[in-house]
Amino acid sequence: MKESTEISASTADRVARLKREAEFHDQVFVDRSRASADRFYAIAGPAYQHYRSLVAEHAAGLSVLEYGCGPGSEAFDLARSGARVHAIDISPVAIELAQKKASQERVEERCTFQVMNAEDLRFPDGSFDTICGSGILHHLDLARSFSEIARTLKPGGRAIFIEPLGHNVAINWYRNRTPQMRTDDEHPLLAKDLSAASKHFTRLTPQFFHLSVLATAPLQGWRHFELFRKATDRLDRMLLAPWSPLRWAAWLVVLVLEK
Numbered sequence: 001m002k003e004s005t006e007i008s009a010s011t012a013d014r015v016a017r018l019k020r021e022a023e024f025h026d027q028v029f030v031d032r033s034r035a036s037a038d039r040f041y042a043i044a045g046p047a048y049q050h051y052r053s054l055v056a057e058h059a060a061g062l063s064v065l066e067y068g069c070g071p072g073s074e075a076f077d078l079a080r081s082g083a084r085v086h087a088i089d090i091s092p093v094a095i096e097l098a099q100k101k102a103s104q105e106r107v108e109e110r111c112t113f114q115v116m117n118a119e120d121l122r123f124p125d126g127s128f129d130t131i132c133g134s135g136i137l138h139h140l141d142l143a144r145s146f147s148e149i150a151r152t153l154k155p156g157g158r159a160i161f162i163e164p165l166g167h168n169v170a171i172n173w174y175r176n177r178t179p180q181m182r183t184d185d186e187h188p189l190l191a192k193d194l195s196a197a198s199k200h201f202t203r204l205t206p207q208f209f210h211l212s213v214l215a216t217a218p219l220q221g222w223r224h225f226e227l228f229r230k231a232t233d234r235l236d237r238m239l240l241a242p243w244s245p246l247r248w249a250a251w252l253v254v255l256v257l258e259k
Contacts, residue, residue, distance in 0.1 A: 044210055051160065051162040064085045065085075065128045065131045067088065067118050067131065067133030085110060087113050095113045125152065138186050138189055149200070164251060165208075194255070202259060209236070209252045213236055
C-alpha cells in the first residue's frame with residue numbers, strides 16, 4: 001500500500017509539473033515576458049549557428065522530431081530542405097502559432113505539430129533519423145527524456161540539443177534574481193546530467209559556448225560593441241576548449257547524442 005501511495009504521489013507531482021510548464025509557456029508566447037533576456041541571446045549567435053548547422057546537415061529525406069516548437073521552430077527550414085518534420089510542445093499556444101507559421105511559409109504538408117509530453121512520446125521505436133530541440137531538456141525529467149529519445153531514434157540516428165548549463169555562479173546569481181523569466185521546475189544542465197545521458201547513447205559530444213562574451217551584453221548600442229564581442233568570442237574559443245577546466249562555466253552547450 002505504501003509503494004502504491006508513493007507512485008500515485010509521484011504521478012500527481014509529474015502531472016502538476018507538466019501543467020505548470022504548459023501554463024507558463026502559453027503565457028510567454030502571449031506576453032513575451034522573457035523579452036528582457038534578449039540582450040543576452042543577441043550575443044549567443046555562435047552557439048545557435050552551430051546548433052542549426054548540425055540540425056540542417058543532410059536534412060533532405062530525413063524524418064525529424066523537434067522537441068519544443070513555436071514560431072521560432074527549426075521545422076520550417078527543415079521542411080524547405082526536404083525533411084519530414086514532427087514537432088511537439090507542451091504548450092497549445094506554441095502549437096497553434098507553429099501551425100499558422102507553417103501555413104504562411106507553405107510548408108504545412110511536410111510538418112506535423114502536436115501537443116505532446118516529451119517525456120512520454122507517442123511514436124513507435126526507431127521513428128526518427130534526427131531529434132532536436134532548443135532550450136527544452138532542462139525543463140524535463142532527464143531520465144525519462146533520454147530514455148524516450150534513445151527509444152525513438154533510429155540506429156545510427158542523432159539527437160542534437162542546445163541547452164543552458166548550471167555551474168556558473170554569476171549566471172546563477174542572475175537567474176535567482178529574475179524568477180519571473182523561468183519556471184519553478186527548470187534545471188540548467190550539470191556535468192552529472194551529461195554523464196547520465198551517456199548511459200543511453202553510444203557517443204555524446206558536447207561543445208561549450210559563451211563565457212567572457214557575456215560581459216558585452218550591457219554594451220549593445222556602443223559603437224565599438226561588435227569589435228569587443230568578436231574579441232571575446234575568440235577568447236571564449238580558447239577558454240571553453242574541450243580540454244579546458246573552465247568549459248563547465250559556459251552559458252550554453254550544444255549536445256550531440258548518437259545512437
